[in-house]
Amino acid sequence: MLGFRLVVAAAGASLSIAGSINAGAETIRIADIEPLSGPPAAVGKWWSNHVQFAVDQVNAHGGVLGGQKIEVVQFDSKASPAEALIALKAVTDQGIHFVFGTAGSHVAIALTEAIAKHNARNPEGRVLFLNYGGLAPELTNEQCNFWHFRFDANADMKVVGLVQQVAASKSVHKVYLLNQDYAYGQAVRKLLRELIAQRRPDVEVVGDDLIQLQKTKDFAPYVAKIKASGADTVITSNWGSDLILLVRASHDSGLAARYYTLNAHFVGTPTAIAEAGAERLVNVNPWHSNVADGRLTSYFLEYRSKYKEEWNALPQKNAVEMWAKAIDTVKSTDPVKVAAALETMRYDGGTGTMWMRADDHQLMQAQYAAVFTKVGAGVQYDVEGTGFGWKTEGRIEAEDAVLPHRCKMERPH
Numbered sequence: 001m002l003g004f005r006l007v008v009a010a011a012g013a014s015l016s017i018a019g020s021i022n023a024g025a026e027t028i029r030i031a032d033i034e035p036l037s038g039p040p041a042a043v044g045k046w047w048s049n050h051v052q053f054a055v056d057q058v059n060a061h062g063g064v065l066g067g068q069k070i071e072v073v074q075f076d077s078k079a080s081p082a083e084a085l086i087a088l089k090a091v092t093d094q095g096i097h098f099v100f101g102t103a104g105s106h107v108a109i110a111l112t113e114a115i116a117k118h119n120a121r122n123p124e125g126r127v128l129f130l131n132y133g134g135l136a137p138e139l140t141n142e143q144c145n146f147w148h149f150r151f152d153a154n155a156d157m158k159v160v161g162l163v164q165q166v167a168a169s170k171s172v173h174k175v176y177l178l179n180q181d182y183a184y185g186q187a188v189r190k191l192l193r194e195l196i197a198q199r200r201p202d203v204e205v206v207g208d209d210l211i212q213l214q215k216t217k218d219f220a221p222y223v224a225k226i227k228a229s230g231a232d233t234v235i236t237s238n239w240g241s242d243l244i245l246l247v248r249a250s251h252d253s254g255l256a257a258r259y260y261t262l263n264a265h266f267v268g269t270p271t272a273i274a275e276a277g278a279e280r281l282v283n284v285n286p287w288h289s290n291v292a293d294g295r296l297t298s299y300f301l302e303y304r305s306k307y308k309e310e311w312n313a314l315p316q317k318n319a320v321e322m323w324a325k326a327i328d329t330v331k332s333t334d335p336v337k338v339a340a341a342l343e344t345m346r347y348d349g350g351t352g353t354m355w356m357r358a359d360d361h362q363l364m365q366a367q368y369a370a371v372f373t374k375v376g377a378g379v380q381y382d383v384e385g386t387g388f389g390w391k392t393e394g395r396i397e398a399e400d401a402v403l404p405h406r407c408k409m410e411r412p413h
Contacts, residue, residue: 027071028064028333030055030323031091033101033111034133035079039214040240043103046267047133048074050313051100053303054320064327077102081110088114092125097335100130100319105155105184108134109143116145123412126335130323132315136183140362144407147335149342149361151322152286152315155187155237156403158262158367161284161396163195165369166203166233166260168394174206176231176257178222178246180238181210188237188262206231214241219249227255239263244272251276258282264372265312265390270383273372278388281372286314287351288370288390289381296350300381310383318349318363322356336412354398360407367401369394 032051034044055070063069073096075087084107091099099115102108108131119126129148131139135155139148153161166172177192179185189210196203206229209222216222223246226234234257238246243263250257257280264273264283273281289300289312296314303311326341327333343358354365370390375382379389 027069028098028327029071029073029094029096030098030100031073031075031087031094031096033075033077033084033087033091033099033107035103035107036074036076038078040079040103042268043240043266044077044079046309047103047313047316048072049307049309050303050311050316051320053306053311054317057299058320058324064324065331065333070324077104077107079104079107081107084110085114088118088127092118092122092127095125097126097333098128098130098323098338100316101133102131103133104182105134105136105139106182108139109136109183112139112143112145112148115147119147119412126412128335128339130319132313132319134184137187138183140360141406144360144405144409146339146361146409146411149319149339149356149363151319151363153365153367153401154362155184155262156191157362157401158284159188159191159195160401160403161367161369162235162260162262163192163199164396164400165282165284165394166196166235167199169233171258172200172203172233174204174229174231175233175235176207176209176226176229177205178207178209178211178226178234178236178238180213180242182213185210185213185237192235211238211242216242216245219246220253222246223249223253223255226250226257227253231257233258233260235260237262239266240269244269247273247276247281256280260284265310265383267309268384270310270372270386270388274386274388277372279371279373282369282393283372283390284367284369284396285312286365286367288312288368288392289383290370290379290390291351291368291392299350312383314349314351314365315363318347318354318365321349322347352398357405359409360405361409362405364398364402366398367396368392369396 077084132151137156179189300311326338329341330337346355378391382389
């Protein structure tokens with residue numbers, strides 16, 4: 001694994017380092033908890049590379065607190081809440097006070113609950129959770145807590161952007177919903193139905209299925225249902241193999257429907273989909289490599305040169321840079337002080353001003369809707385050497401995706 005020290009999280013396997021972070025230490029360690037084994041490992045390793053690269057950039061510019069460097073310590077969640085909690089125990093045993101992650105809202109929910117309990121029991125060893133990957137809305141609603149910050153739009157906010165694009169298309173008349181059956185997919189499904197009814201009451205939802213997460217190997221039966229329904233549009237929050245196999249099966253069957261999704265930029269997905277997704281796959285994401293202003297192009301190209309893979313997961317950059325700025329703002333690595341600085345932060349990570357909402361610790365930022373198409377006008381950079389890349393169809397401003405929250409934040413005394 002490039003640029004990382006791999007720590008396999010296992011009970012009793014870690015070295016215990018007592019006490020809180022010492023501001024005079026040579027390095028400040030952060031934990032990154034991601035699936036590094038099993039089916040989701042490709043995404044976990046890719047996202048971990050994004051974290052490492054962001055840390056490398058901060059270190060290259062002097063680190064934090066006038067010269068202290070940051071070290072990433074990596075832990076394997078195996079995409080399992082139970083394994084993630086074992087990893088968290090290793091994190092706290094090692095005296096690490098900042099946890100970054102993670103693929104899978106089910107894992108993020110387990111971590112945020114455990115961190116809140118740990119902090120209540122261990123006020124001298126508090127931990128902050130800097131979440132860039134768990135997008136279930138409840139993490140900044142009913143299950144919010146002071147120790148959790150989210151650095152990407154939540155699932156509901158992304159759905160707002162997605163439906164904005166669908167509503168603007170006059171070719172959309174019949175929609176089929178297909179999502180994964182866990183917290184994230186269920187949240188997307190619920191809000192999709194509500195927003196479509198509000199913003200395009202003329203559009204008919206002709207199908208609505210939930211599938212087991214990363215379990216379906218043959219999507220032909222689902223494609224047959226979509227075809228029989230007469231749908232011209234499929235909206236899905238599927239990611240990984242659940243998206244790849246769905247689009248491939250659709251292409252193989254000759255289904256002409258257009259796909260609107262949130263996760264088609266995930267590593268390996270463009271390669272696996274390739275021509276099957278050309279001109280029919282629209283993705284919503286905070287950034288893509290052909291954004292017209294090119295402000296992050298040099299960052300993207302440096303990452304791609306180093307890791308031989310695509311950089312397009314902006315939330316990891318947001319999390320690392322905003323956390324580092326918070327440390328320098330309060331001149332401390334005390335988690336409570338860092339959290340207080342993050343709560344009120346406004347920051348431009350390369351796509352315009354974003355801000356952290358103090359009431360629920362949810363980041364507000366712009367998003368882009370982009371169609372997968374051949375390199376040409378509007379598409380200078382392809383993805384994963386496919387000859388296809390992302391072309392902007394619309395930009396969703398941060399203000400347009402702000403939603404009310406149901407968080408009741410309790411702050412430490």
